[in-house]
Amino acid sequence: MHKWTVNEAPEGLKVLISGFQSWSEAKLQPLTARQVAPAYHWQVEQGHDPGFAPSGEAGVWRSHTVLALAREDGSGWVGGALDATRTFVQWEARAQGDHVTVTCRLEGPEVGVLWEETPDVIATLEAHAAQLGSAMHARTPAPLRVWCSWYSYYRAVTLDAMLDNARLAREQGLNFDVFQLDDGFQADLGDWELPSAHFGGHARDLPERLRALGFTPGIWLAPFLASPTSQLFAQHPDWMLRGEDGRPLPVGQNWGGPYYALDTTHPEVLAWLRNLGATVRGWGYTYLKIDFLYGASLPGVRHDPSVGRAEAYRMGIEAFREGAGPDAFILGCGAPLAQSIGVVDAMRTGPDVAPIWDEESRRVWLGDATGPSARNALHTALSRWYQSAWYQPDPDVAICRRELSMLSTPEREAIAGMLDVIGGLRASSDPIALLNDEGLELLRRCLKVSTPDRPVSLSLRGGAAVTHFSRGEFNLTDRPAPDAQGRPLAPHSYREAQK
Ligand code: 9PG
DSSP: OEEEEEOSOGGGOEEEEEOSBTTSOEEEEETTSBOOOOSSHHHHHHHSOTTSOOOOOBTEEEEESOEEEEOTTSOEEEEEESOOSSOEEEEEEEEETTEEEEEEEEESSOOOEEEEEESOHHHHHHHHHHHHHHHTTOOOOOOOEEEESHHHHGGGOOHHHHHHHHHHHHHTTOOOSEEEEOTTSEEETTEEEEEOTTSOSOGGGSHHHHHHTTOEEEEEEOTTEEOTTSHHHHHOGGGBOBOTTSSBOOOOEETTEEOEEBOTTSHHHHHHHHHHHHHHHHHTOOEEEEOOGGGGGSSOBOSSTTSOHHHHHHHHHHHHHHHHOTTSEEEEOSOBSGGGTTTOSEEEOSSOOOSSSOOHIIIIISOOTTSSOHHHHHHHHHTTGGGGGTSEEEOOOBOOOSTTOOOOHHHHHHHHHHHHHHOSOEEEOOOGGGOOHHHHHHHHHHTSOOOOOOEEEOOSTTOSSOOEETTEEEEOSSSOEEOTTSOEEOTTEEEEOOO
16 A cells, blocks of 8 residues: 655645546545445445445545546646556545545555656646556547437337437438447346347347448447346356355346346356357447446455456456457446556446436435436546546437437537537437437537547536536536636536637
């Protein structure tokens, strides 16, 4: 464990953190504020690292791989890591009276760690991130424009809905590269080759028809999960990650109940994952969204106890990549972030966008800001801007429709602004038939690829996130806030900077 003392009053400092996996919070806060811990254990498993979860104490902030402390003038300290392939790098800043204690714990093989005082926190954090990205051979192919079925059809997606949207997108001249089928086509978690009753076909029937319309076929999988009701679990109960009690470990609550994760230190599991990657490629899919990946990384009892959990995770994604082939485009989701560098092409860098701004009941009353909402997605993806050096960032979908959505015009524009400043993947889930002229115009704007922008300050005036970029400024709070020129910026909105 590394330890440093920062001789500076905690009251004058802000802290920038990045949580464990895609959906975990990243945010900017006064150091003396409280990092909230979720109320329920399943929220910890599904949204945080149970091995290094928020403490819930005021003035104690935990972060994965990187950590920054900033003074009002933008100077401060930045922590980073030189490798994260098989190691979790766990940072903690602790306000203690007139100083701050910073610790860095390594879980896994020893790796180099950086802790640096700097006149420019933004630039130093970007430099550390770039160094880690190049050391781990980051894959950063050109960003793709993706239509994804999830945020309109959810689990009720059908083969016909996919084809109807693809045809309409073609007719409207919408320049998507990829049409991606999400969760709902499969019979059960783990039983990827068996179709669900409602899907109206088999997932392997889709790629050729999407290609005929000019789109790259994409598919969603949660390759490390198995539902207790699946054939996979019935046939291979010995492939599951286990708890100390020897029983399969529940790793979250979605799909109406708990689910298990595969033990990726088991050679048969690795062979099965290689085969799964090769199978979906064989069906004709070259864009693969692999989700709920954190499952393989949780603390538990493994087949090979000599393998640490970061390494176990890495073995799992590498096996899937081997099966899928070097030219498949892999988007990670719900995934430990830095441990995926060099294997994934793109990565979800925040919680799901949803057609609502905020879900206060879960966020405020249950202390869980990892659930789907526009607010949570913006806070986290914006506060991870520097991760474009690690993979193609995916801040999740734009929502351009007015129907089936409670987002206001400024809220939709704020999501569009996020896509522009992050400069990564572009995605939409809107049923094309629901878009009026205004919605189509917004969608066309959201599909315009851009280069990543840079923050110009770490001001908190737009909320507990990085909100002030060179191309424009976000107000993520619920009140009007002054922008850089002192002009009022409406709540939940984005304003482009004057050129
Ligand atoms: C499919 C979805 C989509 C989506 C993924 C992931 O914490 N939660 O309540 C929670 C709900 C949904 C969720 C992630 C977390 O969504 O991010 O794009 O693929 O799975 O089931």
